[in-house]
Each structure stands twice: as C-alpha cells, then as structure tokens.
Amino acid sequence: xxxxxxxxxxxxxxxxxxxxxxxxxxxxxxxxxxxxxxxxxxxxxxxxxxxxxxxxxxxxxxxxxxxxxxxxxxxxxxxxxxxxxxxxxxxxxxxxxxxxxxxxxxxxxxxxxxxxxxxxxxxxxxxxxxxxxxxxxxxxxxxxxxxxxxxxxxxxxxxxxxxxxxxxxxxxxxxxxxxxxxxxxxxxxxxxxxxxxxxxxxxxxxxxx
Amino acid sequence: xxxxxxxxxxxxxxxxxxxxxxxxxxxxxxxxxxxxxxxxxxxxxxxxxxxxxxxxxxxxxxxxxxxxxxxxxxxxxxxxxxxxxxxxxxxxxxxxxxxxxxxxxxxxxxxxxxxxxxxxxxxxxxxxxxxxxxxxxxxxxxxxxxxxxxxxxxxxxxxxxxxxxxxxxxxxxxxxxxxxxxxxxxxxxxxxxxxxxxxxxxxxxxxxx
DNA sequence: CGCGTCGGAGAACGGATGTTTACTGAATGG
DNA sequence: CCATTCAGTAAACATCCGTTCTCCGACGCG
Numbered sequence: 001x002x003x004x005x006x007x008x009x010x011x012x013x014x015x016x017x018x019x020x021x022x023x024x025x026x027x028x029x030x031x032x033x034x035x036x037x038x039x040x041x042x043x044x045x046x047x048x049x050x051x052x053x054x055x056x057x058x059x060x061x062x063x064x065x066x067x068x069x070x071x072x073x074x075x076x077x078x079x080x081x082x083x084x085x086x087x088x089x090x091x092x093x094x095x096x097x098x099x100x101x102x103x104x105x106x107x108x109x110x111x112x113x114x115x116x117x118x119x120x121x122x123x124x125x126x127x128x129x130x131x132x133x134x135x136x137x138x139x140x141x142x143x144x145x146x147x148x149x150x151x152x153x154x155x156x157x158x159x160x161x162x163x164x165x166x167x168x169x170x171x172x173x174x175x176x177x178x179x180x181x182x183x184x185x186x187x188x189x190x191x192x193x194x195x196x197x198x199x200x201x202x203x204x205x206x207x208x209x
Numbered sequence: 210x211x212x213x214x215x216x217x218x219x220x221x222x223x224x225x226x227x228x229x230x231x232x233x234x235x236x237x238x239x240x241x242x243x244x245x246x247x248x249x250x251x252x253x254x255x256x257x258x259x260x261x262x263x264x265x266x267x268x269x270x271x272x273x274x275x276x277x278x279x280x281x282x283x284x285x286x287x288x289x290x291x292x293x294x295x296x297x298x299x300x301x302x303x304x305x306x307x308x309x310x311x312x313x314x315x316x317x318x319x320x321x322x323x324x325x326x327x328x329x330x331x332x333x334x335x336x337x338x339x340x341x342x343x344x345x346x347x348x349x350x351x352x353x354x355x356x357x358x359x360x361x362x363x364x365x366x367x368x369x370x371x372x373x374x375x376x377x378x379x380x381x382x383x384x385x386x387x388x389x390x391x392x393x394x395x396x397x398x399x400x401x402x403x404x405x406x407x408x409x410x411x412x413x414x415x416x417x418x
Numbered sequence: 419c420g421c422g423t424c425g426g427a428g429a430a431c432g433g434a435t436g437t438t439t440a441c442t443g444a445a446t447g448g
Numbered sequence: 449c450c451a452t453t454c455a456g457t458a459a460a461c462a463t464c465c466g467t468t469c470t471c472c473g474a475c476g477c478g
Binding site: 007008036037039051052 | 464465467469474475476
Binding site for chain 1: 423424425426427428
C-alpha cells in the first residue's frame with residue numbers, strides 16, 4: 001500500500017465527512033443560504049467551534065459539496081459515452097443510467113439542481129465551472145461519433161451543453177416525482193426524456209444542410 | 210368608471226406591493242428560505258408586525274411573488290406564439306423577445322430560476338403548476354402549426370415542455386452573464402439558444418418517420 | 419519516554435430573529 | 449356625526465445565531 005495515514009488525520013477526515021453528510025441531509029429541505037453552522041454541528045454531535053477546523057464558513061462547505069456531488073456524476077457521464085450501438089439503444093441506456101443515479105444519489109442531485117441557481121455566488125460559480133467541464137467531456141465524446149463528422153467544434157459544444165442541461169433537468173424532475181412517491185410520474189418523465197432525446201437525435205441527422 | 214376603491218384599501222395594496230418589491234430586491238442575493246421577515250419590513254420602512262396584515266409568513270409572500278413574476282411572463286409567451294412567418298424568423302424573434310424580457314425584468318427571472326428548485330415546497334409547487342400551464346399554452350400554439358399535423362397530442366406537449374425548459378434555462382443563463390457585465394457572453398448565449406432551437410426545429414420536421 | 423501539535427469541548431458575547439400583545443389614529447359607513 | 453373597523457406602531461418575549469476565547473487530552477515524532 002502507498003502509505004498508511006495517521007489515526008489523527010483519519011479521525012479529522014471522518015468528522016469532516018460527517019459535516020458534509022449532515023449538511024447534505026439538511027439541504028434536502030432548505031437551501032444553502034439558510035443553512036446554519038450550528039445546525040450542522042448539532043446533527044453531527046460536535047461543538048459549533050469544531051466547524052472552523054474544517055471549513056471557513058457555510059459557503060466553503062457548499063463548495064466542498066459541489067466537488068463531492070459532481071465527482072460522482074463523472075462516473076455517469078463516462079457510462080453514457082461508452083455506449084457503442086445504435087442511437088435508440090444509447091438513448092434508452094442513457095435514461096436508464098440517469099434513473100439509477102437519481103435513485104442512488106438523490107441528495108446530491110437535489111443539491112446541484114437547487115444550488116445551480118441558488119443564493120450563494122461561490123457555489124454557483126463552482127457548479128457552473130464543473131458543468132462546463134462535463135459539457136466539454138461530452139463534446140469530446142460526441143466528436144468521435146460519425147454523425148458529427150461535418151460539424152464544427154462550436155456546434156458540437158452547443159449540442160453537448162444542451163445534453164448536459166437536459167440531463168440535469170431530467171434528473172431533477174425524476175427526483176421531484178420520486179419525492180412525492182409517485183412512481184408512475186417517474187416513468188412518465190423518463191419516457192418524455194427519451195422522446196426528447198430522440199427528437200434532438202433526429203435534428204442531429206439533418207443538421208448539415 | 211367601474212368603482213373607485215377607498216383610500217384605505219388603496220394604501221394597503223400600496224404597502225403590500227412595497228413588501229413584494231422589497232422581497233424581490235433582497236432575493237437578488239439570497240434564496241427565499243433565508244429571507245427574513247424583519248429584513249423585508251426594514252427595507253420598506255414599516256414595523257415587523259405590519260407584515261402579518263398582508264402575508265401569513267415568508268413562504269406566503271413567495272407564492273405571491275410567483276404569481277406576479279409568471280403573470281408578466283404570460284405576455285412573452287403570447288408574443289412568441291403570435292409569430293406567423295417561417296421557422297427561422299420565429300426563432301430569431303423568440304430569442305430577441307427573451308433577451309428583452311430578461312433586460313426589463315431581471316429580478317423576476319432570477320426569482321423563478323432560483324426558486325424553481327429552491328428550498329420552499331409551496332413555492333416550488335406554485336412555479337411548477339404555473340409552468341405546466343405555460344407548457345399547455347405553448348402546446349396549443351404548436352398544434353395550430355402545419356408541422357404538427359401528424360403529431361399525437363402527447364408528443365406536442367412533450368415538445369412544448371422542452372421549449373419551456375429551454376426558455377427558462379436561456380433566460381437564466383443570459384441573466385447570469387448580464388450580472389457579470391459581460392455583454393459579449395450574453396450574445397454568445399443568445400446565439401447558442403438560436404442554434405439549439407434550430408436543431409429542435411429540424412428534429413420536428415423529420416419526427417414522423 | 420516526553421514534548422509539541424492540534425482536533426475538539428465548553429462557555430460566553432452581542433446581536434438578530436419570529437411572534438404576540440396592547441395601542442393609536444385615520445378612513446369608513448349608517 | 450359618531451361608532452366601528454383596521455393598517456400600522458411600539459415594546460417585550462424567548463430563541464437562536466456566528467464567532468471568539470480558553471482549555472483539555474490524545475496523537476505524532478524524535
């Protein structure tokens with residue numbers, strides 16, 4: 001193994017993670033700009049002052065949550081881009097992956113959707129920067145598909161950004177429906193997303209006229 | 210004239226509107242779930258207790274703001290749907306109208322984009338309901354276009370919802386760029402929106418296969 | 419082993435919060 | 449014209465907040 005870190009640093013990271021988890025949990029029913037420092041420490045079971053050992057303030061915790069949330073989204077993008085077969089299968093698989101991701105990481109999805117346009121500038125910027133990176137990654141994936149041969153790089157990026165926006169929107173919509181316990185609505189939204197992707201896919205085929 | 214209302218009721222509506230305006234102004238830099246009652250009354254210049262003469266609590270004020278914000282959006286939708294000529298002109302006009310709307314009502318746009326996924330359930334529901342109404346209206350407009358002749362009602366609604374989502378996203382993106390004072394970025398986003406609409410429009414033409 | 423480091427505890431602070439209460443005084447309407 | 453209604457005031461309430469101290473005790477390293 002590379003290096004066994006000390007008990008000291010391990011315990012620190014443990015409470016740091018506990019603070020992040022508590023914050024994410026509390027953000028299910030409020031937004032970051034109303035999240036209280038004491039509120040978070042109370043859930044974790046540490047003194048308020050302990051917070052400062054890990055974050056400067058609440059916005060700082062928010063930025064850390066962005067990295068955590070969108071780090072796990074990275075896996076999803078890779079999974080979607082890796083698909084090889086026809087357009088129809090790729091669409092089905094894409095939506096299926098999104099559905100699964102929302103089911104397994106509901107809090108992260110909610111956090112990103114909520115704070116993307118939320119009241120904390122630093123967090124908005126962090127999310128925007130990360131989503132831009134994803135869009136670039138998606139664009140690179142699209143570039144390799146034969147359909148994009150005659151496309152300009154700018155147009156490919158435009159398409160990628162639309163996909164990313166659509167992905168976030170769909171994930172958030174599924175989550176909202178799931179919160180209401182309405183499984184039928186989830187399926188409806190997934191089906192709608194599939195048809196919307198199909199429509200975009202059709203546009204792609206005839207773009208070069 | 211129909212009926213001149215009393216000085217009493219007029220003065221009341223005046224301060225009510227002042228509370229709404231103050232709330233909207235404060236929401237430029239925070240989200241609704243962190244907006245304080247005293248904060249709002251302080252800006253208006255009335256006693257905190259006076260707030261209760263107009264709203265039950267802050268979420269209640271939020272719901273009122275939704276109605277005010279999306280009431281003005283109604284005009285925009287009408288303006289877009291009224292266009293007659295070719296697809297290209299309609300797209301240009303649509304984006305132009307959105308740009309103008311964002312320039313004239315930045316606070317309303319920010320509020321809707323922010324609270325659409327925000328931390329206050331009642332406000333989220335109100336926005337979702339209102340946007341669903343807009344989507345239905347857009348769908349009705351699309352129905353009348355010859356391009357949609359062979360479409361099912363369900364597919365037309367799916368398309369309309371995509372347009373509404375795209376509209377909100379674009380408006381919010383333009384606003385963010387405008388906040389940074391980056392006029393060039395605004396133009397870039399507008400141009401991107403036009404191309405995205407063109408892509409969707411292309412998909413529409415070949416949907417019935 | 420012994421000493422420095424440092425994550426966390428605990429208490430204290432000044433200030434801001436939402437809500438309730440009793441009140442004032444001007445518009446209202448018979 | 450006079451009794452009533454009611455939008456807004458002023459003060460007091462119990463809490464809660466973020467931040468700053470001092471201090472403790474277990475870990476890290478030589």
